Amino acid sequence: MFQPSVFSEMTALAQQHGALNLAQGYPEFGPPEEAVEAYRAALAEGWHQYAPAAGLPALRQALSALDRRRWGNAAPAAADPESEITVVPGATVGLYAAFLTLLQPCDEAVVLEPAYDSYGPAIRRAGGTVVTGSFAAPDWFALLSARTRVVVVNSPHNPTGSVWSREDWDQLASALESFPNAVVVSDEAYEWMVFDGQESFSVRQVDALRSRAFRILSLGKTFHATGWKIGAVVAPPNWTAQFRQVYQFLAFAANTPAQKALASALELRPDYPETLARFFQDKRDRLDRALRAGGWDVQPCSGSYFLTVRLPHGTDDWAWARARVADAGVAVVPLQPFYIDATGVPPAVRLCFAKNDATLDEAAKRLNHWKNQNPL
Ligand code: PMP
Ligand code: GLN
16 A cells, blocks of 8 residues: 555665665664663663553653753743653554544645655545645645644754744745644654754744644754654643543553653753754764765755755656665665655755764765766
8 A cells, every 4th residue: 555665665775785875764873871871770670551641741741841941931832741741652652543533534634845744644544635845945835725724844854854934834824824723743753953043933933824733853863862752732621621531542651761761861961852953963064074085965054964965867766765675785775765756856866864974985986986886
């Protein structure tokens, strides 16, 4: 029914060929030591059974405290841990359950492309119809209708690394004034990875949207722990109540010791998420510099942990990416699978820079060498 995920395919190919894997988006390093130690302690203390369906209170409180640290104690954007935060097994499940909560047959969901691969299949399984627009320049007038129930936003953006400004959010808010039924599903998996001093805006900071917005978090991304599968969904109390009714029959609860560990880590290191911007900006710069020196057409990246590189016009980026695993020893992700219909889209590939510096240097060296051997 659905195609295999491009991330699984490219990772399998990378393993088969012993290639460097800059394809699937996961870090080559682990969580901060405080989090690992707290996980060990949680196991030793016997945190083995179901957490409450809404999530461990300690983690919900820590996430709320993080909001207040970021936006101020009295900020309306800060989520209430009891009625507005639900911990889930990763952002993917959070998104799926949000679509199941919101969509009925005949409802439309606007997805801006290129788009993360899980949105389309999850929306369709929930009964919705996907309406696609351009992430770079969404034409809200053409995209929204009386049938629009969901608008998906993803900033910082996977795969392009673009970050929405306050102006982008305001444009969406003003377009939605005429469509009171539409709800924004804001995928903020990369919220801490914003570069060059730019501000990272959450949908919760937009006054006109907060009462009709789901904010989706991935603590796997924030804590370099994608395998722990912990995320959270933040929504106003009325929506959270409905979301929890759906979610209780999907997963019921998320991994208990991982929740305990993340709650402790956030208590011990409340500043940790703020360190990610600098950390990943240095990695972006390192890979960007090395690839540009090799003559690649690297696109600007303001956030996330992905760089995109344009390929010559007419290239099939799928075939190109598969071939480079074998002959360059580097796995990347083609952009075609980020579109329902990629006809006419400029060919490009995505590289994940959440890797050790030595891996980034070696990947750039191999790609530059390949390019030297295969001039246009
Ligand atoms: N949204 C985006 C934009 C992503 O890149 C990813 C992958 N991390 C997810 C959601 C899913 O996150 P998780 O691993 O927490 O399910
Ligand atoms: N989010 C990650 C990416 O974009 C991968 C997640 C997955 O493999 N499903 O690469």
